[in-house]
Amino acid sequence: MTHPPALAEWHRLVQTHDSAGLWALLAEDAVFHSPVVHTPQVGRPIVSAYLTAAFRVFFNDTFRYVRETVASDHAVLEFAVTLDGIEVNGVDIVSWNAEGRITQFKVMLRPLKAVNLIHQRMGEMLAARQG
Template sequence: MDYFHGSHGPAELSGMLHDDVVFQSPVVHTPQEGKAITMMYLGAAGQTLANDTFRYVRVFDCGDKAVLEFECEMDGITVNGIDMIEWDADGLITDFKVMVRPLKGMQAVHGAMKAMLEQMKAGQG
């Protein structure tokens, strides 16, 4: 499976996630467990981070694990981060961790994600 290139729609992304996937967000303290909550966070990230400036700049492919470094701009702030992904023998993602820097970038991501998640929970996203 090619996790590293192209955009993934909700149906395709859902098919890539293990039912018991663990998602670790930079904006939430505790790991989020399960496909539904992971889809919600990745959907919110797609609507906030994945603007026309988003791009992956480096990929470290380690077989059943990968680190994808990304950059984008939010509100005039350059955001730099990584997606750390691990998958099982069936090719389903079992662990997905996102880390973001610098502090101003993290604050921009936090604010945008919080607003988007609130919209999604209210059925407006």
Template sequence: MASNNLQKWHDYMKSHDLKALRDMLDDDVVFHSPVVHTPQAGKDITYLYLSAADQVLGTDKFRYINEFDLGDKAVLEFETEVDGLVINGIDMITWNEGGQIVDFKVMVRPLKAINAVHAAMGKMLETLKTKS
């Protein structure tokens, strides 16, 4: 059974409720992208990346295949597809005492998948930025 923190994340992944996503993020959350070399700090930029990833990766093909839940930290292995390419990755999430996400790291493999995610995320981020 998932901890409360992880269950909230799973609930979000099922609902794709962007307000719930924003509420889960601490103001000082840090996001570690598989393609951006420096950590991205702050709620707004993390929300932008995670909401874009939800649209690019969170399709009906997305599923978590393994998870390690430590209550305030979790490692979630996922599989999905982008343009017919199978992608394997890991989400590493850390929550604070209040149940908000303070650190979110994504790792993706293989190299072809990283390139596909990079291209798709770039397009989605541009789309989301023009809507804001």
């Protein structure tokens, strides 16, 4: 399957664990919807910080996208990963603009045990980044 450029680049970054490439992929006004933060995070700097932390938390040897639905300007990517013995199921909903930059990234997770674990891990990563 041929992916739109933004999605192809996202997959490349995930496969190579290249969080440094996120900045160039994100639109200046990108929005991140976290499964554990009730307000959208707006702007390239904060979205980059959240996604960089997610790279460190999620992308281990068990991470895999198991299904995707792709349209011209967005995709729904279902994933699975095992963290601390917990099978995490989730969905990334990614939108991009005509320039091929991500404009919106929304993450949904299950089960609750996984949400709690991700909340803890992401908090640690973001705190370490600020500290």
